[in-house]
Each structure stands twice: as structure tokens, then as C-alpha cells.
Amino acid sequence: MSDTVTRGIRIIVQPRFVAEQSDPDRSQYLFAYHITIRNEGEQTVQLLSRHWVITDGEGHVEDVRGPGVVGYQPVLAPGEEFQYTSGCPLTTPVGTMHGEFNMVVPDTRETFDARISPFRLAVPTALN
Template identity: 55%
Template sequence: MNTPEAPTTPYCIEVSAKAEYVASQSRPEDEHYVFAYHITIRNTGSEPAQLISRHWVITDGNGKMQEVHGQGVIGEQPLLAPGESFRYTSGCVMETPVGTMHGSYQMLARDGHRFNANIAPFMLAMPRILH
């Protein structure tokens, strides 16, 4: 029995994130912990879409939240055709050796439709701090 192919959603952006601790820029004695995060944004929809802006929520180990809003990412507003990916690296500073980040990208499809691409929470952690 043949199963019908799932219809392609016109507006679908997948985001994956990987974080790493930057020891060379961190100063634990001053509660200054630096993390780099590597992001891959992939258009899995059927409509070209441009990343217009970003919204990040960064929460440290004490529950202190920082919100970051801004245009584009690393000075760019990439336009992704269906199947295309965009990769970049950025960073953040926290007062604790452990925290989390999550957020969303605000996207604009070629047909004028605006939508959010959600960024699932990911961990920021100094090595050997978590079991």
C-alpha cells in the first residue's frame, strides 16, 4: 500500500545550534564566562524566505534573563531558497558557568508572509561542570 507523500509546508525553517565554552576569553574569577554558538538555518519549506530579525533569550544559572533583539544575524539578512542553508557563529557572555539560550528568527517569505522560525533551547556549559 502506498502512503501519500506529506505535503511540503511553504514556510518551514529548521534551526540547529551547538555551543562551546571559550576558555581563552573567560575569567571565572570575575564571573565572566564566554560562549560561542554555531547556528545552521535551513529552509525546508517550499517558499524562499529571508531572515529579517532575531530574538534571543539567554538565561544564566541564577535564573537571570537577558533578551536580545536585532536586525539580521552577524550583520546579514540571508535569503534562503528552498533547500538552502546559512551557517554562522556568534557568542554571548554570562555571569555563571551554565545557562541556556532559545529564541526565534523573524522571517519574511517571498510572497510577503511573515512567520517565526523557533530556536529550541540549548545548553551553555563550561566543560566538566555538569555530570
């Protein structure tokens, strides 16, 4: 799990292994992660884009960037939250993810990155 606050924007990540869509014999492991983005600040913000750094168990790094999240660029007034679930395939039973969401304050057009702290993707039996 990951729980990080940047300028009043709390990002909580809850990852899980999706065994029914994985095939360890073929080195295919699917992980889902549930994200909660909560505006605990005093200004309305909009999520513009995402940036993920995905590292597998062998140290291979993939940099993923794109607009919004799951097709949305949510606007969050103070006290509001947005939740979504997405997935990440790996070829190893263990890996990590971290990144940031680029946010804008519509009133001032000021942008900032809301940090997503590193979290572990792991097959439950892979770690002691």
C-alpha cells in the same frame, strides 16, 4: 545542541565553551554558538530579525532583539542554508538560550517566527 523545524526552516545550534576567552576567577564565561539555518521548505524566505532569551545560572533573564544576524538578512531558496557563529558572555558557568528568527516569504509578504529550541551553555566541568 538544538535542532528545530518550523514551517520547513530547520535551525541547528551547536554551542561550545570558549575557555581561552573566559576568566572564571572574575565570573566571566564566554560561549560560542554555531547556527545553521536550512530551508527545507518549498518557499523562498528571508530572515528579518532575531530574538534571544538568555538565562544565566542564577535565573537572570536578558531579552535580546535586533535586525538580521551578524549583519546579514539572508535570503534562502528551498534547499539553501546559511551558517554563522556568534557568542554570548555569562557571569555564571551555566545558562540557557532560546528564541526565534522572524522570517518573511517575499512572494506573499507573510511573516512567521522560526523557533530556536532551548540549548544549554555550560562549562564542561560545571555539570556531572
